[in-house]
Amino acid sequence: MSSSRRKFLKTAITGGIAASLPLSAFKLLSPAEVQASIGDDKVRWAFLIDIQKCVGCGFCVKACKLENEVPYDLPVSRTWVERYVVTKDGKSHIDSPEAGRDGYTSAKVRGDDIPPEEITKAFFVPKLCNQCEKPACVQVCPVGATYQTLDGVVLVDRKWCIGCGYCIMACPYGVRFFHPVYKTAEKCTFCYHRITKGLKSACVQACPFGARQLGNLKDHDDPVTHTIMTQRVGVLKAEYGTKPQAYYIGLDERVR
Amino acid sequence: MKNHAWRPLAVVIGAVALLLLVRANVVPSDFGVNGENFTYGFHRKGSIDDWKAVQIKYKGREYCRECHEEKVTENESSPHKVIECENCHGPAIEHPDNPEKLVVDRSRGLCLRCHAFLPYPQSHRSEMPAIDPDEHNPDQACADCHNPHNPNLEAM
Numbered sequence: 001m002s003s004s005r006r007k008f009l010k011t012a013i014t015g016g017i018a019a020s021l022p023l024s025a026f027k028l029l030s031p032a033e034v035q036a037s038i039g040d041d042k043v044r045w046a047f048l049i050d051i052q053k054c055v056g057c058g059f060c061v062k063a064c065k066l067e068n069e070v071p072y073d074l075p076v077s078r079t080w081v082e083r084y085v086v087t088k089d090g091k092s093h094i095d096s097p098e099a100g101r102d103g104y105t106s107a108k109v110r111g112d113d114i115p116p117e118e119i120t121k122a123f124f125v126p127k128l129c130n131q132c133e134k135p136a137c138v139q140v141c142p143v144g145a146t147y148q149t150l151d152g153v154v155l156v157d158r159k160w161c162i163g164c165g166y167c168i169m170a171c172p173y174g175v176r177f178f179h180p181v182y183k184t185a186e187k188c189t190f191c192y193h194r195i196t197k198g199l200k201s202a203c204v205q206a207c208p209f210g211a212r213q214l215g216n217l218k219d220h221d222d223p224v225t226h227t228i229m230t231q232r233v234g235v236l237k238a239e240y241g242t243k244p245q246a247y248y249i250g251l252d253e254r255v256r
Numbered sequence: 257m258k259n260h261a262w263r264p265l266a267v268v269i270g271a272v273a274l275l276l277l278v279r280a281n282v283v284p285s286d287f288g289v290n291g292e293n294f295t296y297g298f299h300r301k302g303s304i305d306d307w308k309a310v311q312i313k314y315k316g317r318e319y320c321r322e323c324h325e326e327k328v329t330e331n332e333s334s335p336h337k338v339i340e341c342e343n344c345h346g347p348a349i350e351h352p353d354n355p356e357k358l359v360v361d362r363s364r365g366l367c368l369r370c371h372a373f374l375p376y377p378q379s380h381r382s383e384m385p386a387i388d389p390d391e392h393n394p395d396q397a398c399a400d401c402h403n404p405h406n407p408n409l410e411a412m
Contacts, residue, residue, distance in 0.1 A: 055370055055381040058369055062343075063347075068310070105389065107374055122378060123378045145299070147299035147303075159306070192304075192307045193307060205340060208338040208340070208343070
Protein backbone atom coordinates (compact mmCIF):
# COMPACT_ATOMS: atom_id res chain seq x y z
CA MET A 1 0.00 0.00 0.00
CA SER A 2 2.98 2.30 0.58
CA SER A 3 3.69 2.58 -3.12
CA SER A 4 0.11 3.65 -3.84
CA ARG A 5 0.41 6.41 -1.17
CA ARG A 6 3.55 7.72 -2.85
CA LYS A 7 1.74 7.59 -6.16
CA PHE A 8 -1.15 9.47 -4.62
CA LEU A 9 1.13 12.22 -3.26
CA LYS A 10 2.95 12.55 -6.56
CA THR A 11 -0.30 12.87 -8.45
CA ALA A 12 -1.64 15.36 -5.93
CA ILE A 13 1.43 17.63 -6.17
CA THR A 14 1.62 17.49 -9.97
CA GLY A 15 -2.10 18.09 -10.20
CA GLY A 16 -1.83 21.03 -7.82
CA ILE A 17 0.90 22.69 -9.86
CA ALA A 18 -0.97 22.07 -13.11
CA ALA A 19 -4.17 23.53 -11.68
CA SER A 20 -2.34 26.65 -10.46
CA LEU A 21 -1.03 27.40 -13.96
CA PRO A 22 -3.37 29.58 -15.98
CA LEU A 23 -4.59 28.08 -19.21
CA SER A 24 -3.21 31.03 -21.14
CA ALA A 25 0.33 29.89 -20.40
CA PHE A 26 -0.19 27.06 -22.84
CA LYS A 27 -1.69 29.21 -25.59
CA LEU A 28 0.06 28.85 -28.91
CA LEU A 29 0.68 32.17 -30.63
CA SER A 30 0.54 32.48 -34.37
CA PRO A 31 3.59 34.14 -36.02
CA ALA A 32 1.42 37.19 -36.73
CA GLU A 33 0.52 37.53 -33.07
CA VAL A 34 4.15 37.26 -32.02
CA GLN A 35 5.05 39.86 -34.63
CA ALA A 36 2.35 42.18 -33.36
CA SER A 37 3.45 41.82 -29.76
CA ILE A 38 7.10 42.64 -30.48
CA GLY A 39 6.33 45.39 -32.99
CA ASP A 40 6.24 45.66 -36.76
CA ASP A 41 9.87 45.62 -37.80
CA LYS A 42 9.31 46.67 -41.38
CA VAL A 43 7.96 50.22 -41.20
CA ARG A 44 8.62 53.31 -39.11
CA TRP A 45 7.28 56.46 -40.75
CA ALA A 46 9.28 59.66 -40.49
CA PHE A 47 9.08 63.06 -42.10
CA LEU A 48 11.81 65.12 -43.71
CA ILE A 49 11.38 68.84 -44.29
CA ASP A 50 13.81 70.93 -46.30
CA ILE A 51 13.34 74.51 -45.13
CA GLN A 52 15.38 76.00 -47.94
CA LYS A 53 13.16 74.40 -50.57
CA CYS A 54 9.94 75.77 -49.09
CA VAL A 55 8.69 78.86 -50.91
CA GLY A 56 5.60 79.36 -48.77
CA CYS A 57 3.01 78.54 -51.44
CA GLY A 58 0.78 76.83 -48.89
CA PHE A 59 -0.47 74.12 -51.29
CA CYS A 60 0.36 71.58 -48.57
CA VAL A 61 -2.01 73.19 -46.09
CA LYS A 62 -4.77 73.46 -48.68
CA ALA A 63 -4.36 69.81 -49.69
CA CYS A 64 -4.25 68.63 -46.07
CA LYS A 65 -7.41 70.46 -45.13
CA LEU A 66 -9.37 69.15 -48.10
CA GLU A 67 -8.00 65.62 -47.91
CA ASN A 68 -8.66 65.24 -44.21
CA GLU A 69 -11.93 67.16 -43.96
CA VAL A 70 -10.59 69.80 -41.64
CA PRO A 71 -13.03 72.76 -41.75
CA TYR A 72 -11.52 74.96 -44.44
CA ASP A 73 -12.37 78.38 -43.12
CA LEU A 74 -11.97 77.80 -39.40
CA PRO A 75 -8.68 78.65 -37.68
CA VAL A 76 -7.65 75.02 -37.20
CA SER A 77 -5.22 72.97 -39.24
CA ARG A 78 -3.29 69.73 -38.98
CA THR A 79 -0.31 71.29 -40.69
CA TRP A 80 0.79 74.84 -41.25
CA VAL A 81 3.59 76.96 -42.68
CA GLU A 82 5.32 79.60 -40.57
CA ARG A 83 7.23 82.57 -41.92
CA TYR A 84 10.34 83.82 -40.12
CA VAL A 85 11.78 87.19 -41.04
CA VAL A 86 14.84 88.18 -39.02
CA THR A 87 15.91 91.81 -39.18
CA LYS A 88 19.24 93.52 -38.52
CA ASP A 89 18.12 94.58 -35.05
CA GLY A 90 17.99 90.87 -34.13
CA LYS A 91 14.22 90.65 -33.97
CA SER A 92 12.24 87.73 -35.40
CA HIS A 93 9.02 88.59 -37.18
CA ILE A 94 6.92 85.44 -37.27
CA ASP A 95 3.50 84.86 -38.74
CA SER A 96 1.27 82.15 -40.18
CA PRO A 97 -1.91 83.75 -41.54
CA GLU A 98 -4.69 81.14 -41.99
CA ALA A 99 -1.99 78.54 -41.24
CA GLY A 100 -0.41 79.52 -44.54
CA ARG A 101 -3.34 78.00 -46.42
CA ASP A 102 -3.44 80.70 -49.10
CA GLY A 103 0.31 81.06 -49.34
CA TYR A 104 2.40 84.12 -48.68
CA THR A 105 1.66 86.78 -51.25
CA SER A 106 2.63 89.93 -49.36
CA ALA A 107 5.90 91.04 -47.74
CA LYS A 108 3.93 92.46 -44.82
CA VAL A 109 4.33 90.48 -41.60
CA ARG A 110 1.41 90.98 -39.21
CA GLY A 111 0.68 94.21 -41.04
CA ASP A 112 4.24 95.52 -40.65
CA ASP A 113 6.20 96.57 -43.69
CA ILE A 114 9.75 95.28 -43.38
CA PRO A 115 12.19 96.97 -45.78
CA PRO A 116 14.17 94.34 -47.73
CA GLU A 117 17.51 95.93 -46.77
CA GLU A 118 16.67 95.36 -43.08
CA ILE A 119 16.23 91.60 -43.57
CA THR A 120 19.17 89.44 -42.55
CA LYS A 121 17.43 86.15 -43.10
CA ALA A 122 13.95 84.99 -43.95
CA PHE A 123 12.48 81.58 -44.60
CA PHE A 124 9.38 79.39 -44.36
CA VAL A 125 8.99 76.47 -41.97
CA PRO A 126 6.33 73.83 -42.61
CA LYS A 127 5.11 72.19 -39.44
CA LEU A 128 3.07 69.10 -38.68
CA CYS A 129 2.84 66.32 -36.11
CA ASN A 130 6.28 64.96 -35.26
CA GLN A 131 4.87 61.45 -34.62
CA CYS A 132 7.15 61.25 -31.58
CA GLU A 133 8.68 57.99 -30.51
CA LYS A 134 7.68 58.87 -26.93
CA PRO A 135 4.52 60.91 -27.48
CA ALA A 136 3.56 62.96 -24.44
CA CYS A 137 0.04 63.36 -25.81
CA VAL A 138 -0.55 59.61 -25.70
CA GLN A 139 0.74 59.20 -22.15
CA VAL A 140 -1.73 61.70 -20.74
CA CYS A 141 -4.89 60.31 -22.36
CA PRO A 142 -7.10 59.10 -19.51
CA VAL A 143 -9.28 56.81 -21.63
CA GLY A 144 -6.94 55.16 -24.14
CA ALA A 145 -8.36 57.11 -27.06
CA THR A 146 -5.02 58.08 -28.54
CA TYR A 147 -2.23 55.68 -29.30
CA GLN A 148 0.84 54.92 -31.35
CA THR A 149 0.52 52.38 -34.14
CA LEU A 150 3.26 49.82 -34.67
CA ASP A 151 4.54 51.81 -37.64
CA GLY A 152 4.98 54.85 -35.45
CA VAL A 153 1.98 57.04 -36.22
CA VAL A 154 0.00 58.59 -33.38
CA LEU A 155 -3.75 58.40 -34.00
CA VAL A 156 -6.90 59.47 -32.17
CA ASP A 157 -9.87 57.14 -31.76
CA ARG A 158 -12.78 59.47 -32.48
CA LYS A 159 -15.29 56.99 -31.09
CA TRP A 160 -13.45 56.74 -27.79
CA CYS A 161 -12.17 60.31 -27.26
CA ILE A 162 -14.09 62.18 -24.57
CA GLY A 163 -12.73 65.56 -25.64
CA CYS A 164 -11.05 66.40 -22.33
CA GLY A 165 -8.21 68.19 -24.09
CA TYR A 166 -5.32 66.85 -21.97
CA CYS A 167 -3.44 65.75 -25.09
CA ILE A 168 -3.85 69.18 -26.67
CA MET A 169 -2.18 70.66 -23.59
CA ALA A 170 0.50 67.97 -23.42
CA CYS A 171 1.83 68.28 -26.96
CA PRO A 172 4.96 70.47 -26.83
CA TYR A 173 4.54 71.31 -30.52
CA GLY A 174 0.94 72.49 -30.42
CA VAL A 175 -0.07 70.24 -33.30
CA ARG A 176 -3.27 69.01 -31.68
CA PHE A 177 -6.54 70.85 -31.69
CA PHE A 178 -10.19 70.30 -30.95
CA HIS A 179 -12.12 69.23 -34.03
CA PRO A 180 -15.09 71.61 -34.33
CA VAL A 181 -17.27 69.00 -36.05
CA TYR A 182 -16.40 65.71 -34.37
CA LYS A 183 -15.81 67.35 -30.96
CA THR A 184 -12.74 65.24 -30.38
CA ALA A 185 -8.99 65.79 -30.33
CA GLU A 186 -7.60 66.04 -33.84
CA LYS A 187 -4.13 65.75 -35.28
CA CYS A 188 -2.01 64.95 -38.31
CA THR A 189 -2.05 61.25 -39.17
CA PHE A 190 0.64 61.45 -41.89
CA CYS A 191 -2.48 60.66 -44.02
CA TYR A 192 -2.60 57.15 -42.59
CA HIS A 193 -5.27 56.15 -45.13
CA ARG A 194 -2.89 57.05 -47.94
CA ILE A 195 0.50 55.87 -46.69
CA THR A 196 -0.86 52.43 -45.75
CA LYS A 197 -1.96 52.07 -49.38
CA GLY A 198 1.40 53.07 -50.80
CA LEU A 199 0.46 56.67 -51.62
CA LYS A 200 2.21 59.81 -50.45
CA SER A 201 0.67 62.01 -47.78
CA ALA A 202 -1.52 64.72 -49.30
CA CYS A 203 0.89 67.50 -48.28
CA VAL A 204 3.89 65.63 -49.67
CA GLN A 205 2.12 65.06 -52.97
CA ALA A 206 0.98 68.69 -53.18
CA CYS A 207 4.42 70.18 -52.52
CA PRO A 208 5.84 71.29 -55.89
CA PHE A 209 9.42 71.62 -54.61
CA GLY A 210 9.96 68.46 -52.61
CA ALA A 211 10.26 70.41 -49.37
CA ARG A 212 8.15 67.77 -47.64
CA GLN A 213 9.04 64.11 -47.84
CA LEU A 214 7.90 60.99 -46.08
CA GLY A 215 10.09 57.97 -45.53
CA ASN A 216 10.42 54.66 -43.76
CA LEU A 217 13.23 54.76 -41.21
CA LYS A 218 13.54 50.98 -41.13
CA ASP A 219 14.25 50.79 -44.85
CA HIS A 220 17.86 51.83 -45.31
CA ASP A 221 17.43 52.07 -49.07
CA ASP A 222 14.77 54.73 -48.64
CA PRO A 223 16.20 58.05 -49.92
CA VAL A 224 14.59 59.94 -47.03
CA THR A 225 16.14 57.59 -44.49
CA HIS A 226 19.45 57.89 -46.29
CA THR A 227 19.30 61.70 -46.01
CA ILE A 228 18.37 61.56 -42.32
CA MET A 229 21.24 59.14 -41.67
CA THR A 230 23.91 60.91 -43.67
CA GLN A 231 23.07 64.63 -43.71
CA ARG A 232 22.91 67.30 -41.01
CA VAL A 233 19.33 67.31 -39.82
CA GLY A 234 17.66 68.75 -36.75
CA VAL A 235 14.47 68.19 -34.81
CA LEU A 236 12.23 70.59 -32.93
CA LYS A 237 12.36 70.85 -29.12
CA ALA A 238 14.61 67.83 -28.57
CA GLU A 239 14.87 68.90 -24.91
CA TYR A 240 11.36 67.61 -24.21
CA GLY A 241 12.58 64.05 -24.69
CA THR A 242 9.66 63.06 -26.89
CA LYS A 243 12.03 61.93 -29.69
CA PRO A 244 10.24 63.69 -32.56
CA GLN A 245 10.39 61.99 -35.96
CA ALA A 246 10.03 65.03 -38.21
CA TYR A 247 13.52 65.97 -39.33
CA TYR A 248 14.46 69.39 -40.68
CA ILE A 249 17.21 70.39 -43.08
CA GLY A 250 18.36 73.99 -42.64
CA LEU A 251 16.79 74.47 -39.22
CA ASP A 252 17.43 77.75 -37.40
CA GLU A 253 17.65 78.14 -33.63
CA ARG A 254 14.87 80.70 -33.84
CA VAL A 255 12.46 78.01 -34.98
CA ARG A 256 10.78 76.55 -31.90
CA MET B 257 -23.24 37.24 11.75
CA LYS B 258 -25.79 39.97 12.08
CA ASN B 259 -27.68 41.63 9.25
CA HIS B 260 -25.93 44.98 9.71
CA ALA B 261 -22.68 43.37 8.52
CA TRP B 262 -24.15 41.38 5.64
CA ARG B 263 -26.28 44.13 4.12
CA PRO B 264 -23.52 46.60 3.22
CA LEU B 265 -21.38 43.72 2.00
CA ALA B 266 -24.18 42.66 -0.34
CA VAL B 267 -24.42 46.22 -1.60
CA VAL B 268 -20.66 46.33 -2.30
CA ILE B 269 -20.70 42.95 -4.06
CA GLY B 270 -23.71 44.07 -6.07
CA ALA B 271 -21.97 47.31 -7.08
CA VAL B 272 -18.83 45.48 -8.16
CA ALA B 273 -20.88 42.95 -10.12
CA LEU B 274 -22.78 45.76 -11.82
CA LEU B 275 -19.53 47.55 -12.69
CA LEU B 276 -18.06 44.38 -14.19
CA LEU B 277 -21.27 43.73 -16.12
CA VAL B 278 -21.40 47.23 -17.54
CA ARG B 279 -17.67 47.11 -18.34
CA ALA B 280 -18.03 43.82 -20.18
CA ASN B 281 -20.80 45.26 -22.31
CA VAL B 282 -19.49 48.75 -22.96
CA VAL B 283 -15.76 48.17 -23.52
CA PRO B 284 -15.20 46.74 -27.01
CA SER B 285 -13.62 43.31 -27.14
CA ASP B 286 -10.70 44.57 -29.22
CA PHE B 287 -9.71 47.07 -26.55
CA GLY B 288 -6.35 46.35 -24.99
CA VAL B 289 -2.62 46.63 -25.54
CA ASN B 290 -2.47 46.56 -29.34
CA GLY B 291 0.70 48.56 -29.80
CA GLU B 292 4.18 48.08 -28.50
CA ASN B 293 3.35 48.57 -24.83
CA PHE B 294 0.69 49.75 -22.42
CA THR B 295 1.91 53.35 -22.30
CA TYR B 296 1.60 54.00 -26.03
CA GLY B 297 -0.42 51.10 -27.38
CA PHE B 298 -3.48 50.81 -25.14
CA HIS B 299 -6.42 51.34 -27.46
CA ARG B 300 -9.31 49.98 -29.48
CA LYS B 301 -7.80 48.06 -32.36
CA GLY B 302 -10.68 48.82 -34.73
CA SER B 303 -9.71 52.47 -34.63
CA ILE B 304 -6.76 51.76 -36.94
CA ASP B 305 -9.17 50.39 -39.54
CA ASP B 306 -11.37 53.46 -39.10
CA TRP B 307 -8.41 55.63 -40.06
CA LYS B 308 -7.44 53.41 -42.97
CA ALA B 309 -10.99 53.72 -44.29
CA VAL B 310 -10.82 57.51 -44.76
CA GLN B 311 -11.64 58.40 -48.35
CA ILE B 312 -8.74 59.38 -50.59
CA LYS B 313 -9.51 62.70 -52.27
CA TYR B 314 -6.28 63.74 -53.95
CA LYS B 315 -5.79 61.10 -56.63
CA GLY B 316 -2.60 62.39 -58.20
CA ARG B 317 -1.36 63.15 -61.69
CA GLU B 318 -1.54 59.57 -62.98
CA TYR B 319 -5.26 59.44 -62.25
CA CYS B 320 -5.77 62.62 -64.30
CA ARG B 321 -3.70 61.17 -67.13
CA GLU B 322 -6.16 58.32 -67.63
CA CYS B 323 -8.55 60.73 -69.38
CA HIS B 324 -6.65 63.99 -69.85
CA GLU B 325 -3.49 62.59 -71.40
CA GLU B 326 -3.02 65.58 -73.69
CA LYS B 327 -3.15 68.19 -70.94
CA VAL B 328 -0.86 66.22 -68.65
CA THR B 329 1.71 65.73 -71.43
CA GLU B 330 1.61 69.41 -72.33
CA ASN B 331 2.15 70.30 -68.70
CA GLU B 332 5.04 67.89 -68.33
CA SER B 333 7.20 69.78 -70.80
CA SER B 334 6.87 73.02 -68.83
CA PRO B 335 8.37 74.39 -65.62
CA HIS B 336 4.93 73.86 -64.09
CA LYS B 337 5.38 70.08 -64.24
CA VAL B 338 6.25 70.13 -60.55
CA ILE B 339 2.74 71.29 -59.68
CA GLU B 340 0.11 68.62 -59.17
CA CYS B 341 -3.02 69.06 -61.31
CA GLU B 342 -5.21 69.00 -58.24
CA ASN B 343 -3.39 71.93 -56.62
CA CYS B 344 -5.26 74.24 -59.00
CA HIS B 345 -8.15 72.04 -60.19
CA GLY B 346 -9.11 70.86 -56.72
CA PRO B 347 -9.22 67.29 -55.41
CA ALA B 348 -10.62 64.77 -57.90
CA ILE B 349 -12.38 62.68 -55.21
CA GLU B 350 -14.61 60.49 -57.44
CA HIS B 351 -14.47 62.67 -60.53
CA PRO B 352 -15.96 62.25 -63.16
CA ASP B 353 -18.89 60.79 -61.17
CA ASN B 354 -18.73 62.99 -58.11
CA PRO B 355 -18.01 65.85 -58.64
CA GLU B 356 -18.89 65.83 -62.31
CA LYS B 357 -16.92 69.00 -62.90
CA LEU B 358 -13.98 70.30 -60.93
CA VAL B 359 -13.91 73.96 -59.99
CA VAL B 360 -10.65 75.47 -61.19
CA ASP B 361 -9.12 78.18 -59.06
CA ARG B 362 -8.33 80.90 -61.63
CA SER B 363 -7.69 83.65 -59.10
CA ARG B 364 -4.58 85.80 -59.11
CA GLY B 365 -4.07 84.68 -55.55
CA LEU B 366 -3.38 81.14 -56.71
CA CYS B 367 -0.48 82.22 -58.94
CA LEU B 368 0.80 84.69 -56.38
CA ARG B 369 1.33 81.86 -53.91
CA CYS B 370 4.65 81.37 -55.68
CA HIS B 371 5.03 84.33 -58.03
CA ALA B 372 4.61 87.33 -55.73
CA PHE B 373 8.15 88.54 -55.14
CA LEU B 374 9.43 88.21 -51.59
CA PRO B 375 13.01 89.24 -50.76
CA TYR B 376 13.88 86.14 -48.73
CA PRO B 377 17.46 85.15 -49.57
CA GLN B 378 17.54 81.93 -47.50
CA SER B 379 14.49 80.55 -49.23
CA HIS B 380 14.07 79.43 -52.84
CA ARG B 381 11.20 81.88 -52.90
CA SER B 382 13.54 84.72 -53.85
CA GLU B 383 14.70 82.69 -56.89
CA MET B 384 11.21 82.22 -58.29
CA PRO B 385 10.23 84.13 -61.44
CA ALA B 386 8.25 86.77 -59.63
CA ILE B 387 6.31 89.98 -59.94
CA ASP B 388 5.09 92.76 -57.71
CA PRO B 389 1.33 92.07 -57.71
CA ASP B 390 0.50 95.74 -57.19
CA GLU B 391 2.55 96.82 -60.22
CA HIS B 392 2.09 93.96 -62.70
CA ASN B 393 -1.36 94.37 -64.37
CA PRO B 394 -3.16 94.40 -61.01
CA ASP B 395 -6.69 94.13 -62.44
CA GLN B 396 -6.08 91.33 -64.91
CA ALA B 397 -6.30 87.60 -64.46
CA CYS B 398 -2.92 85.91 -64.91
CA ALA B 399 -4.42 83.31 -67.25
CA ASP B 400 -5.45 86.08 -69.70
CA CYS B 401 -1.85 86.24 -70.88
CA HIS B 402 -0.07 83.22 -69.36
CA ASN B 403 -0.95 79.60 -70.06
CA PRO B 404 -0.90 77.90 -66.68
CA HIS B 405 -0.25 74.47 -68.19
CA ASN B 406 2.75 75.68 -70.10
CA PRO B 407 3.89 79.17 -69.10
CA ASN B 408 6.45 80.28 -71.62
CA LEU B 409 7.64 83.86 -71.24
CA GLU B 410 9.66 83.79 -74.49
CA ALA B 411 6.70 82.74 -76.63
CA MET B 412 4.64 85.66 -75.39
